[in-house]
Amino acid sequence: MERKRAKSGEIRLTEVAKLAGVSPITASRFFRNPEALSPSKRERVASAAKELGYVPNLAARALASQRTEVIGVLIPSLTNNVFSDVLRGIYDASEGSRYSIQLANTRYSILQEEKLLRLFQAQKPAGLIVTGIDQTAESRAVMEAMNCPIAQIMEIGPDPVDMMVGFSHHDAEFAAVSHLVAQGFRRIGFVGAQMDPRMQRRFGGYRDAMKAASLFDPRLIVTTPVPTSITLGGTLLADLLSKAPDIDAVSCGNDDLALGVLFECQRRQLSVPEAMAIIGFNDLEFMASAVPPLTSVRTNRYEMGRSAVTMVTAAIEGNRPPEPVIDLGFQLMIRESSAPRRA
Amino acid sequence: MERKRAKSGEIRLTEVAKLAGVSPITASRFFRNPEALSPSKRERVASAAKELGYVPNLAARALASQRTEVIGVLIPSLTNNVFSDVLRGIYDASEGSRYSIQLANTRYSILQEEKLLRLFQAQKPAGLIVTGIDQTAESRAVMEAMNCPIAQIMEIGPDPVDMMVGFSHHDAEFAAVSHLVAQGFRRIGFVGAQMDPRMQRRFGGYRDAMKAASLFDPRLIVTTPVPTSITLGGTLLADLLSKAPDIDAVSCGNDDLALGVLFECQRRQLSVPEAMAIIGFNDLEFMASAVPPLTSVRTNRYEMGRSAVTMVTAAIEGNRPPEPVIDLGFQLMIRESSAPRRA
DNA sequence: CTCGCAAAAGGTAGCGCTACCATTTTCTGG
DNA sequence: CCAGAAAATGGTAGCGCTACCTTTTGCGAG
Secondary structure (H helix, E strand, O other): OOOOOOOOOOOOHHHHHHHHOOOHHHHHHHHHOHHHOOHHHHHHHHHHHHHHOOOOOHHHHHHHHOOOOEEEEEEOOOOOHHHHHHHHHHHHHHHOOOOEEEEEEOOOOHHHHHHHHHHHHHHOOOEEEEEOOOOOHHHHHHHHHHOOOEEEEEEOOOOOOOEEEEEOHHHHHHHHHHHHHHOOOOOEEEEEOOOOHHHHHHHHHHHHHHHHOOOOOHHHEEEOOOOOOHHHHHHHHHHHHHHOOOOOEEEEOOHHHHHHHHHHHHHOOOOOOOOOEEEOOEOOOHHHHOOOOOEEEEEOHHHHHHHHHHHHHHHHOOOOOOOOEEEOOEEEEOOHHHOOOOO | OOOOOOOOOOOOHHHHHHHHOOOHHHHHHHHHOHHHOOHHHHHHHHHHHHHHOOOOOHHHHHHHHOOOOEEEEEEOOOOOHHHHHHHHHHHHHHHOOOOEEEEEEOOOOHHHHHHHHHHHHHHOOOEEEEEOOOOOHHHHHHHHHHOOOEEEEEEOOOOOOOEEEEEOHHHHHHHHHHHHHHOOOOOEEEEEOOOOHHHHHHHHHHHHHHHHOOOOOHHHEEEOOOOOOHHHHHHHHHHHHHHOOOOOEEEEOOHHHHHHHHHHHHHOOOOOOOOOEEEOOEOOHHHHHOOOOOEEEEEOHHHHHHHHHHHHHHHHOOOOOOOOEEEOOEEEEOOHHHOOOOO
């Protein structure tokens, strides 16, 4: 009795090849590039595989070919609606391709991100999608060592690791606040939570717009590192009103906060927009159906996820997009909550 | 010059072993079960690995050991907040373990689910988490053939494939509607969207509660297969009011619809709860901060994800939980929107 | 001082697939 | 009809790791 480890019991490529009457390598080609076979053999291998219920062993394939068909994705939150839209774009795009997605959650920590990047290294992903442009030097080093196409999403900025698809949070918020100014509002508050890099750049947009209109006043600002929520929007408005009771508008760092602000206004019988204008950021679905409908900045989150996958897969296959940085822009969705102030 | 394929250039286990002055198999053991080594060798291998920056090749490991450390997860939606909470639980629990998560989106299609299950087969996952209990016969066959621990989540029911963690949607909705009845409401409408199996079972709970109180009337019901949204809640309330203008309460199949219903009531100047009581399902965060705060049924979504991973990983390691079916129950969160009807 | 046993370490042989090259077959045009 | 090129197919040798078994080492008992 010879020493042997237990076979897995699964059908192997060799068995398919034998049944089809071809060599294993020909059968292998069938699964990777069917056009390379003559029609008759293609047919034979196909039916043999079907008959035996052959399922390729991905681990063996990855080992032999020295590559995988996995795209790693790092996002900072699974809870935030913003990222679920991005994820949907990513998963939708991946379904049309041969690649599968490996997702990990950094929880807004660049150190966690670094750790996860190193974990991904062991998987030798074919491509990588990371959120934002604020990786640690160590993370950047790991990414560069990974030697695969990488897309940074959600933002655009100088010095991409490889490719980028996003928009300028600064400019979007600048446009939002400028709109409020144009509508006649003067004491425009800002509420922000989480204060991750994107929120901070949005805050920068607010600050610059206010300064440009000579309306900037630090008392108009309330921020907190606490994770964002609708309830928090109410709390922050309460804080803001106690610091600056004379505000006539609030620019909210995101839509959750904006909805919380609206609810707080309702609780205080402050009519929107007569007593208080509100503007949000991202244009989540509820903004349009709130009463009154809330103005927001629409961002192309789904498209961002989709494009990232498309760019990365194209690059893997050698067709790098001509332009490595794509700005998807934004769109100001003007609704009743920022209707012009009556004199 | 001998024929040879290009080496990957990565550090291999053999090199670590050589530097540490041990055999490859000893180095291998170090990474899987460090306690099996004598302290001195353990030390030597650790420092050699560190010095060389060794990253294990997971594909080779999976091939040689005939198993992976991947848990496959199938969920029907990435957009729905309900699933993002479940996912958060899943990812949080997986981080404490050696297992990684492979996520796929069925888009509420049991055929897509079947296809994805077959895809997962090729990965030989160590465990599997699937949503709901309504898989096709074919899907069940694939699951049984996969020969790994499987947890069905979100619901409980008879005949688990393996393990289950969830709660009874029927009983939860039954409790919600019974609460409205007890508060004195009589013409209680139901609005439902998506109408996936869980929504249908909730509808069953509504129907049974209404029948038990002799209040059932098919004109009180509006449902649609359209995916759920906040905006849709408003539309469905409008439909419902046109069919049954005398309703005094609405039980909403989920919280998104409930918020849409609240907004529609605000638009129509119907005061809540005086003119219209509202109850939702899931207790998403905004329910408590809405004006008025909205009654809902709290479900333990995060815990569901967590438990599923815990049960599956325990089972992989041979410690099956004593009870294969866990009912996480629900909790009626009574708020102002269902305050008792004044006579 | 030796034996016996457990713990630690090592040797060998694959896991199932594909890269690389060699060979055979088919196609093309003169 | 044949040379030469192109397309199709096959043989061999790993990819980097671990299962399985054997051998060595350590250590206390007799």
